[in-house]
Amino acid sequence: MQAEELVNDPSREACVELTLDPLGSMSDLDAAIFAEPLRMTPADLVRLQLESSLTLDAIRAEAIRVEIAWQRDLRRWYEEGRVAVESGEPEVALLVRVLEGLRRQVLYGLGGVLTSLPGCLYVNHPNRIGDAEYKPAGLAAAVAAGFTLPPTLITNVPDDARAFLKQHGPAIFKPISVPLYLVDGKAQTVPVTEVTADEIDESLAGTMHLFQRRVDKVADVRVTVIGEQIFAVRIDSGLLDWRTDYGTHTYTPLVTPPVVERAMRAYLEHFRLVFGAFDFALTDSGEWIFIECNPSGQWAWMEPPTGLPMTAALADLLEGGLRAH
Incomplete structure (x- = not known):
């Protein structure tokens, strides 16, 4: 008015x-x-103020929360990085935080784009690799697929571990996630190790551990599945963990038993993989005991001594994928 x-x-x-x-x-x-x-009127003012305040406060709070979180992270990463570099004596822990923050931006930015390409054949899709790398999930899928597995326990309870080792010994310990690190510039990993009940102490409660009955094996078998093609290689090394010394290996191509092939196909289908590197322990009775499947396993080192055309198979898979899409 x-x-x-x-x-x-x-x-x-x-x-x-x-x-x-x-x-x-x-x-x-x-x-x-x-x-x-x-x-x-005053009543109109009170009502309007109350309603608008509630609505605007909710909107403002959410916008501020998102903005603060984003700006806080970016400011911290870049400011800490700038200060560390300008100081001339950067704090290692501080630089690690900065680099980790930037790494996550690349992971979820570029990585998000690369995992969302339309009509693309992935060998394998990064998300599917992530699913399959969870060892408990892999063991459960292996049982469902029909593989034969050794008795296995995953626990952080010392008494449970001791009881398992006493019942199923000799037994081995192996990491649930394989950590890779460098020593004198060479890649290293944590090997499979035989373990007894009297070696278990209360420190085991700190995290999860995987124990399995040791398979009485005569050799190991690595089977590389590339699309529809299967390449099985017997590895004779005399070692508990053949990865610890490649210089001891002799390689012999094998034909995969049909029951094992069917189980591998079911396993790959479960995780929606087109590639898998399967490891088996071969017993003196000819039984193939499932150990694990690596969705990103190495294979090229076996091609020269065996003559198996694995590189050509991978090229065919990728070329067929391009034609299909």
């Missing part, structure tokens, strides 16, 4: 007049837009 309309209002003291500044430049009155005064 215009201000003059309030003059004769019997309850004008109970009214509030709100006016807004003109929109536009006061130097150009023709272009300026003038807001009309607005007459409201």
Whole structure:
């Protein structure tokens, strides 16, 4: 309402007049837009203020939360990195935090793009690799696929571990996730190790451990599945863990038993993989005991001594994928 309309209002003291500044430049009155005064009662003001405050506060809070989290991370990463570099003596822990923050941006940015390519054949899809690398999930899938497995226990309870080792010994320990690290510039890993019940102490409670009955094997078998093609190689090394010394190996191509091939296909289908490197322990009775499947396993070192055309098989798989899409 215009201000003059309030003059004769019997309850004008109970009214509030709100006016807004003109929109536009006061130097150009023709272009300026003038807001009309607005007459409201105190009750209207209270109700409007309450409703608008609740709505705006919720919107503002969410926007601020997201913005603060994003800006906080970015500012911390870049500022800490700048300070560390300019100091001339950067703190290692600080630089690690900065690099980890930036790494995550690349992982979820570039990685997100690469995992979302339409009509693309992945060998294998990164998300499927992540699923299959969980060893407990792999063991469960192996049982469902029909493989033969040794008795296995995953636990952080010392008494349970001791009981398992006493019942199923000789037994071995192996990492649930394989850590890779460098020593003198050479890649290293944690080998499979035989373990007894009296070696278990309370420190085992700190994290999960995987124990299995040691398979009485005569050799190991690595089977590389590349699309529809299967390449099985017997590895004779005399070692508990053949990965610890490649210089001891002799390689012999094998034909995969049909029951094992069916189980491998079921396993790969479960995780939606087109490639898998399966490891088996071969017993003196000819039984293939499932150890694990690596969705990103190495294979190229076996091609020269065996003559198996694994590189050509991978090329065919990729080329067929391109044709199919």
